[in-house]
Amino acid sequence: MSGPPTLIRALLARLPGARLIETHISWVILAGDHAWKLKKPLDLGFLDFSTLEKRRHACEEEVRLNRRLAPQIYLEAVPVTGSETAPSFGGPGPVLEWAVKMRAFPADATLDRQARIEPEQVDAIAERVAAFHGEIAPAPPDSDFGTPEAVRAPVEQNFAQIRALQPPPEVLAALDRLEPWCRAEGVRLEDHFRRRREGGFVRECHGDLHLGNIAWVDDAPLIFDGIEFNAGLRFIDVFNEIAFLAMDLWHRGQPQMAWRLLDRYLTFGGDHAGLPALRYYMVYRAMVRAKVAAIRAAQEGGAHAECLDYLSLAQTLSRPPPPALLLMHGVSGSGKTVLSQQLLEDLGAIRLRSDVERKRLFGLGPLDSSDAIPGGIYTAEASRRTRDRLLALAEG
DSSP states (O other), X not given: OOOOOHHHHHHHHHSTTOXXXXXXXXXXXEETTXXXXXXXXXXXXXXXXXXXXXXXHHHHHHXXXXXXXXXXXXXXXXXXXXXXXXXXXXXSSOEEEEEEEEEOXXXXXXXXXXXXXXXXXXXXXXXXXXXXXXXXXXXXXXSOTTSHHHXXXXXHHHHHHHHHTXXXXXXXXXXXXXXXXHHHHHHHTHHHHHXXXXXXXXXXXXXXXXXXXXXXXXXXEEEOOOOOSOHHHHEEEHHHHHHHHHHHHHHXXXXXXXXXXXXXXXXXXXXXXXXXXXXHHHHHHHHHHHHHHHHHHHHHTOOOHHHHHHHHHHHHHTSOOOXXXXXXXXXXXXXXXXHHHHHHHHHTOOOOOHHHHHHHHTTOOTTOXXXXXXXXXXXXXXXXXXXXXXXXXHHO
């Protein structure tokens, strides 16, 4: 593997104590309280950083998009100027490159470095993502984002892009096993994709929501490094986004936390209508990570164990368990919430709570008081509406 180019080495030399983190698409220079992220001059099909102007635009977009979730981290897009052997950030001379300037946070704060993700962390992330999804605007109605063709295209492209890297036979065999399911499921869900787009659930999301892009700072989640390089990969169904994080928790050997994440997200967001495509999106996201692992293996000349691991997970996620319905009732304080929490995590289930859905009918959040509602929320009519909603969600 070759080392970083002359420009990157020169920037490192000019910043005391600087160190370099390299990904498959960027270089990140850490020095003191700040970090600078430079795009690699690549065209990988799903991203194109091949010209200086494209890298400038990508840096500006990265700042704009990521300030939505991490405004304290993303500062500005800055030019790298001077000469290749004596460069500086924002100094005089011709523009050689562009970088995103950020406030640094501890590199070991990202959740992919934790041995285990704690329930309290999962809850906080789910609540933050649900709030974010509720704030962002839907895709422009005259765009193609979220059409069945647009949803299926990146799923099917993953297979072609991995094959183009000429991986070993065992990777090709895994792709051959999984591809028919992805194609058939994409066709089966076409009407669902249309309804989601028409309902405004295709939005300008983060686009790359996995544990490596979430840090735990000051006892709160810091979500960073959203996708700037491909609008089609971020203008997606919000359920596509939460499915990525659920898949990542599953991949870490914590499927219980994946179901906890979904439960908390649905509790605060109420988007149960997105559930029919959950496994399709989880498989897709496992394939995205398999592709990233394959790219890294091709660049570094390494093994494909990580790629195969994600492909194996995708195969597992494509096989849902048989359907079942569990009913639970009891007086207030009898332990329904605690027991159902344990069951949904252990069984891999979606929980419907009458108290939460009753409040939602009145425009209240799950933790909001209902005292200000005229007549209260426990009238006979309110109970009938709550029952009807629970039935509709259970059947949905």
